[in-house]
Amino acid sequence: MLSLIIEDCVNLDDLLVSLSHYFKETVSIAYLDIDSELSEDIDVVLECVPMKGDVCWEVCIYSHLKLDIKELSVYLCRYFKTRIIIGDDQINPFTWILITATGKEQSVEQIPNDEGLFLFKR
Numbered sequence: 001m002l003s004l005i006i007e008d009c010v011n012l013d014d015l016l017v018s019l020s021h022y023f024k025e026t027v028s029i030a031y032l033d034i035d036s037e038l039s040e041d042i043d044v045v046l047e048c049v050p051m052k053g054d055v056c057w058e059v060c061i062y063s064h065l066k067l068d069i070k071e072l073s074v075y076l077c078r079y080f081k082t083r084i085i086i087g088d089d090q091i092n093p094f095t096w097i098l099i100t101a102t103g104k105e106q107s108v109e110q111i112p113n114d115e116g117l118f119l120f121k122r
Contacts, residue, residue, distance in 0.1 A: 008082040009056035053117035
């Protein structure tokens with residue numbers, strides 16, 4: 001599973017379209033629906049969780065395909081003119097990588113809080 005956090009509130013239908021373009025329409029993509037069974041034909045399953053604070057969506061991507069999270073993040077940043085946060089593979093759960101539409105990466109720190117907000121130091 002891969003996870004990315006989208007800063008701006010993008011339309012979920014547009015997210016499907018953008019991923020279809022990213023994969024050049026060669027894979028099947030669907031949203032996770034806990035009320036129905038997943039088809040065996042689905043290549044990529046998306047789970048989108050609304051967030052509060054400085055970001056809008058956490059997108060979990062389930063797939064048997066090998067995906068480059070940084071490459072995909074840059075693509076989505078450019079497509080939606082937004083920024084995306086991904087994990088930095090560090091042991092500290094409050095450090096992240098912020099990716100911009102230009103492909104620039106910078107380290108950011110999340111501000112720990114008990115209100116369920118995702119806030120990062122600026």
